[in-house]
Amino acid sequence: MGKIAVCPGSFDPVTLGHLDIIRRASAMFDKVIVVVMTNTSKSPSFTADERVDMIKRSVSDIDNVVVDVYDGLLAEYVKSKGATAIVKGLRAVSDFEYEFQMALTNKKLNPDAETVFFTTRAENMYLSSSIVKSIASMNGDIADFVPACIHDDIKKRLCGKVSK
Ligand code: PNS
Numbered sequence: 069m070g071k072i073a074v075c076p077g078s079f080d081p082v083t084l085g086h087l088d089i090i091r092r093a094s095a096m097f098d099k100v101i102v103v104v105m106t107n108t109s110k111s112p113s114f115t116a117d118e119r120v121d122m123i124k125r126s127v128s129d130i131d132n133v134v135v136d137v138y139d140g141l142l143a144e145y146v147k148s149k150g151a152t153a154i155v156k157g158l159r160a161v162s163d164f165e166y167e168f169q170m171a172l173t174n175k176k177l178n179p180d181a182e183t184v185f186f187t188t189r190a191e192n193m194y195l196s197s198s199i200v201k202s203i204a205s206m207n208g209d210i211a212d213f214v215p216a217c218i219h220d221d222i223k224k225r226l227c228g229k230v231s232k
Contacts (some may be wrong), residue, residue: 070098072151073184074106076142080112081222082123083200083214085192089157092186094130101149102127104137111227113201126215143177154183159193205229 073093079086079102093100104119114122116137127133138145146154154174156167171183200213204226214222 069150070109071072071153072099072101072149073097073153073155074142074146074149074151074181075102075155076145077102077156078107078110079104079119079123080110080111080114080197081119081200081214081218082213083127083192083197085157085159085188086194087126087215088189089155089186089194090127090133091130093155094133097153097155098132100130100133100155101151102133103142103145104135105142105145106139113229116165118221122215122218122221125159125217142179143174146174147178152181154181156183156185157188158185159188159195172186181206201226 073096075090075093077086090100090102093130102123103121104116112119116139120135120137123135127135142154156171157162158167167183167185171185174181174183195213200210200222203213204210204222205228207227210222212218
């Protein structure tokens with residue numbers, strides 16, 4: 069069996085930064101499973117099914133990537149899929165502490181899986197789903213930040229919905 073990597077996240081919504089990490093992981097592993105999960109410290113703007121659908125449309129040209137949803141522990145999910153790697157993107161030093169804590173926790177819960185960090189591309193350094201949502205809610209231009217095929221869905225959902 070080939071090497072399987074899991075690329076977890078809340079993807080609310082998926083951005084070009086996520087897509088770059090997914091693409092680079094797909095070149096390195098035989099199969100990549102992108103999994104939409106719950107981050108208990110965030111309240112999403114899109115349902116899990118909507119997020120899965122947006123990712124599916126964004127990765128439709130990559131043969132070895134599949135998209136899934138799971139509402140439980142990442143370490144358990146990785147084990148159940150026979151995956152050996154958890155792929156995450158690292159943008160800045162500010163991501164590090166949180167990601168390091170998660171990587172250590174996941175290693176404790178599933179010693180068979182390694183967390184692999186991909187360095188962000190410089191142009192995606194500042195990009196995040198939250199930034200995209202802020203811009204879209206104030207009717208700004210998000211075309212450079214999200215895959216073109218999901219651009220209108222995001223605009224439709226968030227335009228004018230400025231949260232305080
Ligand atoms: O895109 P995000 O919000 O940074 O992704 C965080 C996510 C969803 C990967 C993380 O919250 C997670 O792994 N959730 C699943 C539950 C879990 O396993 N929690 C313990 C991890 S330390």
